[in-house]
């Protein structure tokens with residue numbers, strides 16, 4: 001029995017839901033998170049002491065950290081989303097770590113004000129440095145994709161998932177975007193995937 005605890009509009013939950021859909025997994029989804037339910041249930045805090053979503057529970061096995069969950073599911077249920085070659089895999093994992101650190105740090109100061117309607121969102125001048133920084137950061141991925149149709153080579157892998165969730169947000173936010181032809185082409189390929197449309201392309205907020 002596979003349970004996924006999360007909030008459908010959270011970027012971290014979306015990675016896991018998207019991975020489950022790519023792998024055709026059957027699971028029970030449990031809506032949770034402070035934003036959804038207010039104070040967290042002590043039972044949930046025992047599963048995930050961070051008080052964050054998502055969390056996976058598979059029989060007695062509990063796992064949190066969205067990128068780890070996505071890699072676990074892909075390895076357990078369908079090896080083909082994980083390349084066999086060690087160096088290809090390491091390069092893919094690098095983009096997962098980059099998403100969780102560098103890209104997330106660049107995204108937060110743009111995403112939160114715009115989606116939560118904070119005062120700086122009404123002042124494009126105040127937001128401009130953060131938008132510039134986000135463009136600078138995501139351009140690193142654009143340059144990588146100019147030589148590689150997907151994040152880890154010629155085919156879709158689990159490593160496209162974390163950055164793919166951010167790609168939808170980047171192309172959907174009302175911000176000034178520099179031309180990023182390779183990023184856009186890859187994003188258009190993701191948009192053709194039904195699991196992406198079902199779990200990621202669901203609006204912001």
Ligand SMILES: N[C@@H](CCC(=O)N[C@@H](CS)C(=O)NCC(=O)O)C(=O)O
Nearest residue numbers: 010011012033034035052053065066
């Ligand atoms: N590093 C964690 C971050 C998880 C996280 O920050 N989750 C956010 C949602 S995206 C959260 O739980 N926020 C509180 C809430 O939704 O109640 C992961 O990747 O799973």
